[in-house]
Amino acid sequence: MNxxxxxxxxxxxxPVWWHRKKREQHQAEPLATSRFLPRTEPRQTREWRWNDLLLLLVRCLLLACAIAWLxxxxxxxxxxxxxxxxGTDAAWVEREAARAGLAKAERMTLPAGQAxxxxxxxxxxxxxxxxxLVLGDIPMPFMAPEFGRRIEVRTLARPASTLERHVHIASARPDQWRRVFAGQGVVFDDAPGAKTSLIVWDRPDAPPASLRAPLWLAADPAAFPELKNAPHVQGLHVADSPRGRLWHAASWPPQTADAARTLLEDWQRLHAGPPAYTMPARVFDAASGVRAPEPSGALRGILMALLAGLFVLERILSHARRR
Structure with missing residues (x-):
């Protein structure tokens, strides 16, 4: 369509038509008498100056750049x-590229979710x-994309990374809360610090206003006014506050290991979203009628800068022509 x-x-x-139509009339000078001069009708003549030709060229280039940009x-x-x-293993990349006959091809590294x-x-x-050829841990797309050319995808799932999360527990029953995070690779901080990503607040009083953390698990909603009208999703209440994102469940802390695991899985799924699955290896054949869904931007930045420069030059020349 573009x-x-x-x-x-x-x-x-x-612009050519406009410049050809533009005429200048000779300036009339008063004479003492004109009885001996032959009668002639006043006529207009075209008079071109150097800045007219330059202005015409700039205007034509301005329109040409605008059409090219569109x-x-x-x-x-x-x-x-x-x-x-x-993050893809370099040795595996070289093996797969050699198998596909692309050992000497150009390499382009992109985020897995954007490739x-x-x-x-x-x-x-x-x-x-x-x-x-696309290589790596490519997540499964929501819908299979269509391409105007043949693209082969070979995937390799990366091993699950274990992130060290720092948790601070402010509660009179810390042992019960520790059992909730058993086997989760959690480091318990005696006091909240810069690395603390989660604070468990199991106290009736409100936390200090200066205390900040990305996530909070609030056992008593009365300590957080933001939870009063918080939306309810799968047994959990969530609300954003200046202290961080707040989560609350009436059954905290869980009394059994299964209840703790279920509640923790629900919370992580709602907060972080569903995990990304690696798509199987496949070949996308060229589909007819498929075009780029958005401007590629390969030359649009250059054309836009050229448009701005030509517009400024056109205004300068127009002003100088009127003087």
């Missing part, structure tokens, strides 16, 4: 490429004969 803007190139004739031109200059998700979206938006930058 390429249809090239049909607007005949608009470049408008048409979103792309120069397909990329060749064979191996797109590697960040397919980037290729779909920028697919016009590759030549028609270029081969594309």
């Amino acid at each position: 390429a249809l803007w090239w049909l607007a190139l005949p608009v470049l004739l408008l 048409a979103d031109p792309v120069m397909p200059s990329r060749g064979d490429t191996v797109v590697v998700a960040e 397919l979206a980037f290729l779909r938006a920028h697919q016009r930058e590759w030549r028609l004969d270029a081969r594309l």
Whole structure:
């Protein structure tokens, strides 16, 4: 659809027509008598000056750049490429690239969750004969993307990383809360600090106003006014406050290991979202009629800067022409 803007190139004739129509009339000078002069009708003549030609050229270039910006031109200059998700094992990447015959191809490193979206938006930058191979822990997309060229995806699930989380427990029953986080790789802080990511507040009084943490588990909602009208989702209340995000459940702390595990899983799923699954290896064949869903931006930044410069130059020349 963007390429249809090239049909607007005949608009470049408008500045030429306007400049040809623009005429200047000779200045009339008073004479003592005109009885001996032949009678002639006043006529207009065209008078071109150097800044007229320059202004005409600038205006034509301004319109041409505007049409090119709307048409979103792309120069397909990329060749064979191996797109590697960040954090992928380098030895495995080299083996798979060699198996695909792309050992000497260009390498491009992208975030795993953005690799397919980037290729779909920028697919016009590759030549028609270029081969594309995507390697790494690519998450399963919500919907299978469609490409205008053939793209092969080979995946390798990364081992689950164990993050060290610091938790501070402010409660008269700390042992019960410690059992909730058993086997979760949690480090318990005696006092909240810069590394503390979660504070368990199991006290009837409100915490100090200066105490901050990204997450709070509040056993008593009376200590947090923000929880009074908090939405209720799967047995949990959630609210944002200046101290951090607040979570509350009426059954805290859980009395059994199964209840603690279920409650903790529900809380983590609601807070962090569902885990990403690695998509299986597959080949996306070229689909007919598929185009980039958004401007690629390959030349749009340059054209926009050129448009701004030409506009400023056109205004300067127009002002100088009137003087």
